[in-house]
Amino acid sequence: MDWVEKLNESISYIEGNLAAEISYEKLARIANCSVYNYQRMFSYIADKSLSEYIRSRRLTMAAFDLLNGRDRIIDIALKYGYESQDAFSRAFKVFHGVSPSVVRNETVQLRSCPKLSFQITIKGENHMNYQIEQWPAFRVMGIAHKIGTKAAFEVIPKLWEDAWKDGTMQRLMENFPAEEELLHYRPAGFLGIAEGGRWGDAEEMRYIIGITNHVEAEECKYIPPLEGFEEFAYPAATWAVFEANGELPEATQKIYKQFYTEWLPNSGYELADLPVIECYMQENRQEVWIAVTKG
Known part of the structure; x- marks a missing residue:
């Protein structure tokens, strides 16, 4: 089953459960991704949040029931x-x-949110700078x-704000590798790592703010984690690395939208069960690392 089919199957699941509980974990399992990534993907493709879409569909069907x-x-x-x-x-x-009572008693104009249906579109309007990298195992120190998972979009910006206020970012900055060694420590810059659990099986997710402190390569020296910081290990994998330079958050949002609507459906790749990593560097330079496997 290809990517677009998986997305349409997840929409069918929503449609079949508008009058029942809709499990975000089940949606993520259908699409073979984490809950966090499913919500992110959905919002960029549909131009509305998953919760808003479900609410709008239910209120649309409720109006039909009243009529x-x-x-x-x-x-x-x-x-x-x-x-x-x-x-x-x-x-x-x-x-x-x-109000609902008015619908029963008067002829009124109502809104409708139609059922979504995904299909591949090739626009060709904007290019994406990316590379496919076979990257060795690496470690990250951070918090x-x-x-x-359902509150991630609201909570994560506050985590970054707090990290700047409480000195976390300053401590990480002071322990960056020497400038001449930075190329060996990738993913580079400040990292935001979203670990959403295995294919939607977890209602909670882990979000890590940190820096790369080791890559399994001869030229890379190990930097021990600072006191109060944890260390996280990630395996060797295939990563699609996208350049997302420009003002935030627009620059990364644009990349995600193109990735989910254009790049992934046409690439022959599928999402791997690894975190999505955002890399924040100097002068409005950013990268988005998304692990992929051959379909």
């Missing part, structure tokens, strides 16, 4: 996961612009944070 059925409003609310009629009515009014 075409005789179920009580409270029963429709419970069907689509709302704990009370008031909570459902508020969400319904935000989305449709009218890990356990966070809920």
Whole structure:
């Protein structure tokens, strides 16, 4: 099953469970990626978050139920996961612009969020600078944070903000390798590493802020972790390394959108079960490392 088929299968799972619990872990397993990466991928392809899409689909179907059925409003609310009629009515009014009771009694205009369907498109408008690297095993020293996968988008920017305030970044900066040795320590710069668990099996993920302190190569000297920092090991793997230079966060967002919508579906590669790594260097230079395997 190719990448686009996996995505469409995950959408079918959502569609079949709009009136039941939708497991983000199940979605990630269908797409063969972590929960965090599935949410990231979805938002860049669909131009809306996964939670927003699910909410919009449920409210779309709730409107059809109001128009075409005789179920009580409270029963429709419970069907689509709302704990009370008031909570459902508020969400319904935000989305449709009218309350559920009005739909039953008047002719009104309603919004609709159609079911998504993914397909390969080749635009050819923007080029991507990347290279496929067979990179040896490497180690990172840093600080890990356990966070809920569903809250990752909101939590991660705050982790970086706190790391600058509490001196973490300064300590890492002072322990960068010598300038003439920097080329040997890749992934380079400050690293943001998102470990989302094996194929969606974990409700929590680990996010690491750190630097590379060793690569298994003769020319690379081992830098022992600083006091208070952990060390994390990653195996030799094939990495698609994308240049993402420019102002943040737009530069990395653009790369992710192109990667998921254009590069991956046409590349013949699949996502590997390894973290996604963002590398932040000087002068608005960034790289995104995504582990891949041949499909």
